[in-house]
Amino acid sequence: MGRLFWKILLVFVVTMLVTSFGVGFVVHIHAQQRLAQMTELAAGPRAERNLAAAGTALRYGGAAGFATLAGQWPARRPLPVLAVDATGADVLGRSVPPLALERARALSSAGDDDAVRPVQAPDGRHYLLFAPADVLPHRPRGAHRRPGPDPFYLRLAITVLAGLLFSGSLAWYLTRPLRHLRRATSRLAEGALQTRVMPALGPRRDEIGDLGRDFDYMAERLQALVGAQKRLLNDVSHELRSPLARLQVAVGLARQQPEKLACALERIEREGTRLDDLVGHLLTLSRLEAGVMQGLEEYLAVGELLEDIVDDARFEAAASDRDVRLRTAGEWVLKGRAELLSRAFENVIRNAVRHTAPGTVVEVSLELEASGTQLIVEVCDRGPGVPEAELATLFEPFVRSAHREAGGGYGLGLAITRRAVNAHGGRVTAANRTGGGLCVTLRLPLAAS
Ligand SMILES: Nc1ncnc2c1ncn2[C@@H]1O[C@H](COP(=O)(O)OP(=O)(O)OP(=O)(O)O)[C@@H](O)[C@H]1O
Ligand SMILES: [Mg+2]
Structure with missing residues (x-):
């Protein structure tokens, strides 16, 4: 039995004795007074x-x-x-x-x-x-x-015994879940992230039950986060392998066939740039995950920001017979980090331009939600869309659609977008459009401004 058990037991026994003697004393005084009268x-x-x-x-x-x-x-x-x-x-x-x-x-x-x-x-x-x-x-x-035992002492003994039994069971009832929690915490600390306490605690509705549920929630979150980190590490290693392998091939080629040196160097340069890109993306992602968005200091005009990005995207899109159009219903100012927000918008708009069919238009719109509390930025294209089953995981790192075109990116753009939007207290979702294409919706609360 732990120390808390004995403490609770002692407190209850002392309380019980003090109360009994107090009541006895008051009754005695009262009897004396009546006697005197x-x-x-x-x-x-x-x-x-x-x-x-x-x-x-x-x-x-x-x-x-x-x-x-x-x-x-x-x-x-x-x-x-x-x-x-x-x-x-x-x-x-x-x-x-x-x-x-x-x-x-x-x-x-x-x-x-x-x-x-x-x-x-x-x-x-x-x-x-x-x-x-x-x-x-x-x-x-x-x-x-x-004849027989004095009823007073018998009653006293029964009372004390009953009190001890009651205090003991209460102390046990209170300390048992704490022992469970302690064991579970040690197991969690040893790395058993699947540890949960609620099955052992039963359906309690008190503070200890709340603590147990919070513990399980914490363990669940930890398990999910550690799992995600592991997956990310696996994916990163896997992603780094391919360009590194190609680099090795290019170096081997240059050694064996010096006449193809120029070609190999070009390849090496391309792979180097790709690696640099990947590491840059990963750094952004990890900075966002580490919560570097503490100071949301800049006031930024969302409409202007979108206009700049759409202008750049339109310029690039025109080369492949696509267009990008911006529709804004007003101008709103948001407090945040322009660099991150524009990266979020840019990732989504570039994806749309890349996937939309030639000759079609990517529609970007900015409006205030009916409740007036958040801005809605919608980017819709006329591309192939995303299979419904993949919509939920689209914003995870390294997720690329099954029917993506060859030579696509790393699958980090939307992950960065989601974290950037989350860091501004917002939410991002994607849905397929009727008539074909994908619509990505970014919701940004104005309250932070
Ligand atoms: N507008 C879209 N239409 C159809 N599929 C899309 C669209 N946008 C994204 N996707 C799918 O979602 C996947 C993830 O997109 P994401 O932007 O995260 O990565 P990416 O564009 O492949 O690479 P990068 O890291 O360079 O952005 C894409 O690979 C693509 O399959
Ligand atoms: Mg992308």
């Missing part, structure tokens, strides 16, 4: 009968006889007669109301024997018998009690 003595035929019976028992049976008589009275309504000796103590050790005793003594010395009765026990001791009027004395303790 008792002044009247019971009179009448019933009191007289009780006094006569008690007197006879005490006179002939002594303290033991009196106790036997008291034992015959029902526990709920004990014998209401006190037998007080010269020192003011009851023969059965019950509490004696001081004012009532004073009154009984006064009546006795005045010779009144209605409500008081002096009795001499066989051992020669003198007692004064009387019955307080309003409240019955407590059930006597002592010689008259029934």
Whole structure:
């Protein structure tokens, strides 16, 4: 058992004891007060009968006889007669109301024997018998009690045991999930990222349940992130291999056939540029993933930014009999990093220009969403589109469509776009267009501006 278990147990036991003693003390004080308020003595035929019976028992049976008589009275309504000796103590050790005793003594010395009765026990001791009027004395303790263990101690033992049992189970209930969590944390730290705690914790709805669910969410995210990093590393190594292999071939070719040196050098240069490009893309991606977008400082006019990119893209597109058109419904200013946003727009627009069929137009539009909280940039082309099954993974690094044309890029453009848009608090989605083609939609919240 851990330390927390004992701490909780101790706190509960101490609380229970303090409460019990506190309540006992208050009840005792209250009883004393009631006792002090008792002044009247019971009179009448019933009191007289009780006094006569008690007197006879005490006179002939002594303290033991009196106790036997008291034992015959029902526990709920004990014998209401006190037998007080010269020192003011009851023969059965019950509490004696001081004012009532004073009154009984006064009546006795005045010779009144209605409500008081002096009795001499066989051992020669003198007692004064009387019955307080309003409240019955407590059930006597002592010689008259029934055989068996003292009910007070029995009750105390049962209470303490029940309290211990309750505190123990509560402490166990509270510490058990924590032990689970601790074990799971160690396992996670050792690299077992598939570790989850909720199956062991059960369907709890309390704070510990919330902690368990948060732990599972954290483990799930960690597993996904580490998995993604591993995949990325694999993909990067794989991507680097092909240009490196081609470089080696080109070098080999130059060695074996010096007359093809120029051709080989050109190849080497091309592969070098390609490698440089790839590493540049990867650096951008990793910078974005590392969250270098902390300070969103620049205010930028989104319409102007798009116009510049569309102008460049149109110039390139015209060479292959394609066109790009921009439609803006106004001008809005956004707070962000112009370099990243323009890279995001450029990646999407270049993709559209590359994929759209010759003789068609790529439509770029900028508008404010109906709620007025975010800008919507849409880039639609008339190309082959993307198979529905691939739409969900299109923005992952190194994902290239199955029917892409040869000599395409690395599949990093859209991954960079998504991270750049996310870094601005936005979202990017892609959908196939009716009539053919792909529409990529970038949503950028204005709230950050
Ligand atoms: N407008 C589009 N129409 C059809 N397919 C598209 C379109 N845009 C992207 N794709 C598909 O999505 C894939 C991923 O695009 P992404 O921009 O990430 O990579 P890429 O263009 O191949 O390479 P680069 O890293 O140079 O951008 C592309 O390979 C292509 O198959
Ligand atoms: Mg691209």
